[in-house]
Amino acid sequence: MEKMKFAATCLFGLERLVGEEIDALGYKRLETIDGRVYFEGDITAIARCNMWLRCAERVFIVAGEFEATTFTELFDGTKAIPWENYIGENDAFPNSGHSIKSQLVSIPDCQSIVKKAMVERLKSVYGVDWFEENETKVRIEFFILNDKATLMIDTSGEPLFKRGYREKAAEAPLRETLAAALVKLSRPRENVITWDPFCGSGTIAIESALIMTNTAPGIRRRFSSEHYRWIPKKVWQDARKEAADAVNLDTTFKAWASDIDPECVQLAKDNAKRAGMENYIKIFQKDALSIFDNGERTTIVCNPPYGERLGSIREARELYKKLGKTLSTLVPPWQMYLLTSEEEFERLYGKRANKARKLYNGMIKCYLYQYFKDFGDKKPFEGKKPHDKDFGDKKSHGDRKPFGEKKHFNKDEKRGEKK
Numbered sequence: 001m002e003k004m005k006f007a008a009t010c011l012f013g014l015e016r017l018v019g020e021e022i023d024a025l026g027y028k029r030l031e032t033i034d035g036r037v038y039f040e041g042d043i044t045a046i047a048r049c050n051m052w053l054r055c056a057e058r059v060f061i062v063a064g065e066f067e068a069t070t071f072t073e074l075f076d077g078t079k080a081i082p083w084e085n086y087i088g089e090n091d092a093f094p095n096s097g098h099s100i101k102s103q104l105v106s107i108p109d110c111q112s113i114v115k116k117a118m119v120e121r122l123k124s125v126y127g128v129d130w131f132e133e134n135e136t137k138v139r140i141e142f143f144i145l146n147d148k149a150t151l152m153i154d155t156s157g158e159p160l161f162k163r164g165y166r167e168k169a170a171e172a173p174l175r176e177t178l179a180a181a182l183v184k185l186s187r188p189r190e191n192v193i194t195w196d197p198f199c200g201s202g203t204i205a206i207e208s209a210l211i212m213t214n215t216a217p218g219i220r221r222r223f224s225s226e227h228y229r230w231i232p233k234k235v236w237q238d239a240r241k242e243a244a245d246a247v248n249l250d251t252t253f254k255a256w257a258s259d260i261d262p263e264c265v266q267l268a269k270d271n272a273k274r275a276g277m278e279n280y281i282k283i284f285q286k287d288a289l290s291i292f293d294n295g296e297r298t299t300i301v302c303n304p305p306y307g308e309r310l311g312s313i314r315e316a317r318e319l320y321k322k323l324g325k326t327l328s329t330l331v332p333p334w335q336m337y338l339l340t341s342e343e344e345f346e347r348l349y350g351k352r353a354n355k356a357r358k359l360y361n362g363m364i365k366c367y368l369y370q371y372f373k374d375f376g377d378k379k380p381f382e383g384k385k386p387h388d389k390d391f392g393d394k395k396s397h398g399d400r401k402p403f404g405e406k407k408h409f410n411k412d413e414k415r416g417e418k419k
Contacts, residue, residue, distance in 0.1 A: 001042035047239035078117035097142030157224030199257035202268025
């Protein structure tokens with residue numbers, strides 16, 4: 001089959017995970033930049049990637065790439081693309097896009113130029129002067145980076161985080177794509193419970209069950225490219241059959257989801273049932289500050305409230321202090337993965353994380369604080385401040401910078417290790 005170039009977009013910080021998912025599907029990665037992974041595949045990649053990518057936001061076909069420092073270059077480059085291969089005479093073709101570090105900075109002007117160039121191209125092919133645009137919608141996106149324009153065709157429609165099981169959401173919900181990433185980073189196993197004590201809509205627990213039953217995240221939804229006439233129906237039929245055949249319900253994996261709010265508990269139950277994962281998730285009402293040792297190996301994966309999401313920053317900080325005291329009573333081998341935007345979290349929590357990974361929850365910069373080893377004699381942060389000489393002794397924590405010291409991370413870089 002003919003090879004095509006694709007782009008999978010994602011939240012900042014998830015590029016490596018998306019790349020690994022693309023590898024697992026058998027497609028070839030070409031390039032990775034902030035927020036997107038370019039790869040090569042045949043036409044089956046359209047359906048299979050939309051069906052299986054858990055951490056990506058959308059899947060695009062790269063229709064063309066060219067240098068564009070002027071509107072004339074943008075027009076000519078866009079017009080040269082064979083749009084008639086993708087867009088029918090009566091199809092709608094709206095466009096939107098972004099421009100970063102480029103001479104063309106006006107997005108409305110770029111949209112107008114792209115539209116005009118596409119119209120001129122299609123007029124010459126179909127021999128008409130007016131397009132009704134009343135049939136299939138084929139959304140076009142342009143991305144101009146360092147004066148290089150990339151014109152792409154959206155194959156997803158609704159973003160991929162919309163799995164179809166969450167009709168309603170709790171306040172400040174976590175995207176399903178980010179929840180799946182948190183679960184993957186926590187390395188779920190059959191003999192270890194995954195517990196989210198701030199479950200809200202139940203997203204983390206549901207995503208963990210989908211992963212452990214090998215249920216494709218897109219199996220319960222539809223995609224815009226299913227309506228594209230140039231994609232054979234068999235491509236989508238085969239992808240859906242593959243996804244259905246891959247489901248493994250014979251697993252002993254269990255997730256726990258709890259919340260102090262009874263409305264959230266009911267919401268999580270409803271969402272789990274819609275996702276078909278209710279048999280793998282125990283959902284109950286409980287204050288996170290009363291977590292108990294359940295006698296089983298457990299990994300805490302959660303997105304506790306923080307100032308930008310819920311309540312005040314002061315309230316969030318008080319919660320972190322109490323949470324640290326509560327979780328410190330749990331003996332290893334419990335592991336903790338906590339996502340928050342609070343950069344002082346480790347001080348408040350009372351223990352330095354083994355790793356801290358920078359991620360984004362929408363536009364909010366966050367850190368995933370990962371606790372998966374017991375340091376034994378490592379002392380808490382009693383009375384120490386970030387500028388203290390002996391705070392966060394580098395000798396005992398590798399080459400990681402002391403807590404509170406400013407450091408800029410690359411998207412896939414973790415504190416304490418290089419890419």
